[in-house]
Amino acid sequence: xxxxxxxxxxxxxxxxxxxxxxxxxxxxxxxxxxxxxxxxxxxxxxxxxxxxxxxxxxxxxxxxxxxxxxxxxxxxxxxxxxxxxxxxxxxxxxxxxxxxxxxxxxxxxxxxxxxxxxxxxxxxxxxxxxxxxxxxxxxxxxxxxxxxxxxxxxxxxxxxxxxxxxxxxxxxxxxxxxxxxxxxxxxxxxxxxxxxxxxxxxxxxxxxxxxxxxxxxxxxxxxxxxxxxxxxxxxxxxxxxxxxxxxxxxxxxxxxxxxxxxxxxxxxxxxxxxxxxxxxxxxxxxxxxxxxxxxxxxxxxxxxxxxxxxxxxxxxxxxxxxxxxxxxxxxxxxxxxxxxxxxxxxxxxxxxxxxxxxxxxxxxxxxxxxxxxxxxxxxxxxxxxxxxxxxxxxxxxxxxxxxxxxxxxxxxxxxxxxxxxxxxxxxxxxxxxxxxxxxxxxxxxxxxxxxxxxxxxxxxxxxxxxxxxxxxxxxxxxxxxxxxxxxxxxxxxxxxxxxxxxxxxxxxxxxxxxxxxxxxxxxxxxxxxxxxxxxxxxxxxxxxxxxxxxxxxxxxxxxxxxxxxxxxxxxxxxxxxxxxxxxxxxxxxxxxxxxxxxxxxxxxxxxxxxxxxxxxxxxxxxxxxxxxxxxxxxxxxxxxxxxxxxxxxxxxxxxxxxxxxxxxxxxxxxxxxxxxxxxxxxxxxxxxx
Numbered sequence: 001x002x003x004x005x006x007x008x009x010x011x012x013x014x015x016x017x018x019x020x021x022x023x024x025x026x027x028x029x030x031x032x033x034x035x036x037x038x039x040x041x042x043x044x045x046x047x048x049x050x051x052x053x054x055x056x057x058x059x060x061x062x063x064x065x066x067x068x069x070x071x072x073x074x075x076x077x078x079x080x081x082x083x084x085x086x087x088x089x090x091x092x093x094x095x096x097x098x099x100x101x102x103x104x105x106x107x108x109x110x111x112x113x114x115x116x117x118x119x120x121x122x123x124x125x126x127x128x129x130x131x132x133x134x135x136x137x138x139x140x141x142x143x144x145x146x147x148x149x150x151x152x153x154x155x156x157x158x159x160x161x162x163x164x165x166x167x168x169x170x171x172x173x174x175x176x177x178x179x180x181x182x183x184x185x186x187x188x189x190x191x192x193x194x195x196x197x198x199x200x201x202x203x204x205x206x207x208x209x210x211x212x213x214x215x216x217x218x219x220x221x222x223x224x225x226x227x228x229x230x231x232x233x234x235x236x237x238x239x240x241x242x243x244x245x246x247x248x249x250x251x252x253x254x255x256x257x258x259x260x261x262x263x264x265x266x267x268x269x270x271x272x273x274x275x276x277x278x279x280x281x282x283x284x285x286x287x288x289x290x291x292x293x294x295x296x297x298x299x300x301x302x303x304x305x306x307x308x309x310x311x312x313x314x315x316x317x318x319x320x321x322x323x324x325x326x327x328x329x330x331x332x333x334x335x336x337x338x339x340x341x342x343x344x345x346x347x348x349x350x351x352x353x354x355x356x357x358x359x360x361x362x363x364x365x366x367x368x369x370x371x372x373x374x375x376x377x378x379x380x381x382x383x384x385x386x387x388x389x390x391x392x393x394x395x396x397x398x399x400x401x402x403x404x405x406x407x408x409x410x411x412x413x414x415x416x417x418x419x420x421x422x423x424x425x426x427x428x429x430x431x432x433x434x435x436x437x438x439x440x441x442x443x444x445x446x447x448x449x450x451x452x453x454x455x456x457x458x459x460x461x462x463x464x465x466x467x468x469x470x471x472x473x474x475x476x477x478x479x480x481x482x483x484x485x486x487x488x489x490x491x492x493x494x495x496x497x498x499x500x501x502x503x504x505x506x507x508x509x510x511x512x513x514x515x516x517x518x519x520x521x522x523x524x525x526x527x528x529x530x531x532x533x534x535x536x537x538x539x540x541x542x543x544x545x546x547x548x549x550x551x552x553x554x555x556x557x558x559x560x561x562x563x564x565x566x567x568x569x570x571x572x573x574x575x576x577x578x579x580x581x582x583x584x585x586x587x588x589x590x591x592x593x594x595x596x597x598x599x600x601x602x603x604x605x606x607x608x609x610x611x612x613x614x615x616x617x618x619x620x621x622x623x624x625x626x627x628x629x630x631x632x633x634x635x636x637x638x639x640x641x642x643x644x645x646x647x648x649x650x651x652x653x654x655x656x657x658x659x660x661x662x663x664x665x666x667x668x669x670x671x672x673x674x675x676x677x678x679x680x681x682x683x684x685x686x687x688x689x
Contacts, residue, residue, distance in 0.1 A: 006186040007195070013178030014199035018207060020171025021246045027168035029242050041092045043234040045084050052227040054080025190261040197257030204250030211243045386566040387434060387527055389689060393567030397577070398624040400566060401686035402529065403679050404435035404670035406604075406631055409497040409507055416505030418635055420672045424507075426515050432680045435529040435668045440509055440536040443502035445491025452506035455493040461535070466500040495536045495544055509536075513548035520553060520576070527566050529577040531595060531627070531668070538585045538592050545578075554578055554591040557598070563624065597623070599668075602658060604629035609645060614658035626664050628655060631672040639673050646677025652685060659686075 030036055043049055057079035179196045186192035218236035221229035386393040392400055405421050405428055412419040421428065425436060442455035454463075495509040496502050520528065534541060545551050555574040557563060569575045578592055579599060585592025600619035606612050609632070617629075630651060632641040644650060655666045666686065671679055 006182040006192050009178050009182035009185070010192065010196045010199055013175045013180075013182060014196070014203045016171045016175030016178065017200065017250070018175075018203035020167060020169075020173075020175055021203075021207065021250060022243070023164050023167040023171055024169075025239070025242045025246055027164050029239060037092075039235075039238045042238055043231065044092055046230075046234040046237065047084075048230045049227075049234045050080055050084035052230045053083035056227050057083060193261035194258050197254040197259075197261060200254030200257065201251050202254075204247045204252075204254060207250065208244060208247035211240050211247060215240050384525075386525055386570055388432075389687070391689075392687065393570075394565055396565050397527070397563040397569065398667060399563075399665060400667065401665055401683045402434040402668055403432055403674065403683045404437060404529075404531075404627070404668040405433050405674050406437050406629065406670045406672055407439065407499050408433070408436035409438050409512070410499050410505055414505075414507070416499075418499070418504060420499075420631075420638060422673055422675045425512060426519055428674065429516070429519050429523075429526075429528070431674070433674060434527065435531065435670070437531050437533075437670055438497055439499055439533040440495055440541065441498040441500070441502055441506075442493050442536060443496035443498060443506050444489035444493055446489055452496055452498070452502040453489045454498065454502045455489070457493075463501060466504070495540050510544045510547045513544055513550055517549045517553070520550075525570050527569050527575045527577070529579065529668070531579045531599070532581065534580045534582045538580070538583055538589050541580075541592060542585070542589050550576060556591040557593055558590075559597075596620075599623055599625045599627050600662075601627035602629050604631075606632050607634070608632065609650070612645075612654060614654075614661045616662075621662070624664075625667045626658070626662055627668040627670060628658055628666040629670055630654065631670070639676060642671060642673035642676040644677075646671050646673070646679055648678040648682055648685075651677065651679070652682045655682065655686060 028035070029039065044053070054076055058076040061075055061079065179199075183189055183192045183196055214236060218233040218240075221233045384390055384393070387400070387402075407420040408425055408428060410416045410419040410421055411424040411427075412422050414424050423431075425438075428436070442457065443452040444455050446453050496506040497509050497512055498504070498506045516528070520526065532541070536544075542551075545554065552573060553576040555564075555569060555572075555577050557577070564572075566575075579595035580592050581595050583592075584594030584597070596619040598619075600621055600623040601617050603611075603613050603615065603617045606629075612630070614628075630645060632638075632645060634641055651669075651671075655669060658666055669679065669683055669686070671677070674680075
């Protein structure tokens with residue numbers, strides 16, 4: 001019984017560790033809301049899924065207009081392109097977020113996950129390609145991917161979510177505890193530790209084998225030419241990578257434990273070389289079987305998933321270093337004993353040798369039980385530089401050119417409709433943007449967690465501005481996409497960053513400014529500017545900056561005084577300039593500068609490239625700062641337009657022309673989709689670099 005108990009305890013512990021590892025991967029990759037939504041979008045853009053979605057959209061189109069069968073190949077081509085288009089990403093992320101809420105919240109309403117409300121876009125595409133055949137499709141055209149009700153399936157799904165969240169940390173910890181108990185109660189603890197290591201290796205091999213087998217099965221599903229099997233295969237491709245990583249981690253941790261204990265099991269064996277052979281060159285039947293299983297797993301992985309195996313190489317190299325550390329530790333013990341030096345007893349050496357494996361296993365539990373967080377990226381900067389260049393330190397603020405973004409808050413990767421930038425403000429700061437054109441409005445939270453309603457008192461003006469910018473049909477369609485046409489506000493009236501209507505996209509202003517403050521603290525030699533279309537009062541704007549901890553950073557420019565140099569602003573700590581389009585801060589908040597008392601700009605409504613002009617739009621020609629608005633208006637071609645107008649061959653000559661015509665350096669160079677073209681390098685050219 002004394003021999004059986006440790007073996008049973010260790011075996012059960014390894015099994016629990018295996019199950020807990022799977023639960024941890026599911027918890028981290030599936031049951032974390034943002035990751036779940038991004039996995040859904042990644043599945044949508046899988047080539048096999050995109051192809052089948054294109055066919056499903058085509059079938060739906062032909063149901064609504066059978067005459068289009070005459071150009072079915074054209075319809076299917078347009079539909080397939082649309083199904084995989086990045087333009088649908090915000091829609092899919094929003095729908096996936098609602099599906100996740102329904103899975104995780106037992107009180108949620110029934111939900112249908114739709115690909116998109118794509119009628120208007122598809123109709124426009126078909127009309128352009130085949131104007132004589134394309135008929136308008138309903139605005140609420142959609143393709144259903146999944147349906148979830150409040151019946152038994154929904155209840156089971158909710159229970160599954162909560163059980164996995166619990167098991168993701170409970171099972172691995174129980175497994176580690178049982179393995180520890182099994183080793184502790186064994187008469188020969190090093191031998192028991194080695195058996196536990198082999199058990200963990202077996203768990204990893206079993207997991208890896210199952211992942212590869214299911215991967216082959218999923219690939220076979222993808223060849224059936226039906227939407228549902230292809231969706232299942234695409235979903236599995238999103239999971240098999242993390243599961244294979246977990247398999248490799250288990251095998252490596254087990255190997256560390258085996259090496260640590262194998263040398264202590266047989267004291268008459270010569271040190272390091274025999275310890276390696278005990279694991280890699282065994283001649284026993286169990287050892288040969290285990291090695292065969294590992295080699296078979298690696299061979300199958302190289303055939304089935306070569307790209308993922310390549311990514312595993314770095315991780316394997318790290319574990320090999322841990323193995324070598326264990327071997328050196330054990331060799332040091334034997335060398336010290338043989339020379340009559342300090343003798344380290346087993347009760348000290350065994351725990352020390354097992355530390356790497358235990359550390360990695362505990363880290364796996366912690367990582368999978370709790371999703372990670374994004375951190376501010378700190379890039380190395382030139383010592384003593386100001387905004388990246390020493391030469392700028394001695395230049396006055398109004399003699400420096402800065403890269404700027406238009407509607408900076410409307411990020412394509414943050415669930416905005418009609419976005420005009422690829423990423424949010426902090427990522428733009430990382431990428432070199434230093435001037436941000438943003439809009440502040442009052443909004444209120446609603447019953448839909450990620451949808452904000454424009455607050456009463458601002459709604460009429462916001463709707464009018466949105467319709468003037470995008471057209472009433474586009475606004476109506478986008479509001480329906482977000483189920484936002486008749487939202488009921490439930491939260492307080494607070495400042496948000498919105499582009500006119502908060503229903504089309506919003507982020508809490510104080511939260512965004514807090515992130516900016518963290519970035520500024522991590523980058524002490526950068527000068528940053530905000531030019532705000534302020535629909536929020538100066539008092540509430542001041543409260544936002546105070547809450548975010550930005551008041552110590554703001555610069556107050558006095559009328560009639562020359563602008564300080566960038567170096568002076570950095571040395572004083574006052575390196576954030578805030579300009580307001582509508583209302584300055586007056587004597588109470590003098591750092592809220594009346595924007596067009598300081599800035600003059602160029603026209604911002606340009607239908608085509610030849611419409612761009614350097615003539616005065618707002619402000620006085622005597623104002624010291626020149627803002628060049630360099631983008632086109634077409635909302636259906638924002639990215640491709642930016643790809644054209646942001647290139648050096650277009651942007652730099654336009655800026656030089658404005659410099660000649662206006663008689664001063666373009667200070668703020670504002671564009672859409674700053675990641676397209678050569679904005680930062682062109683601004684460097686303006687600054688003489």
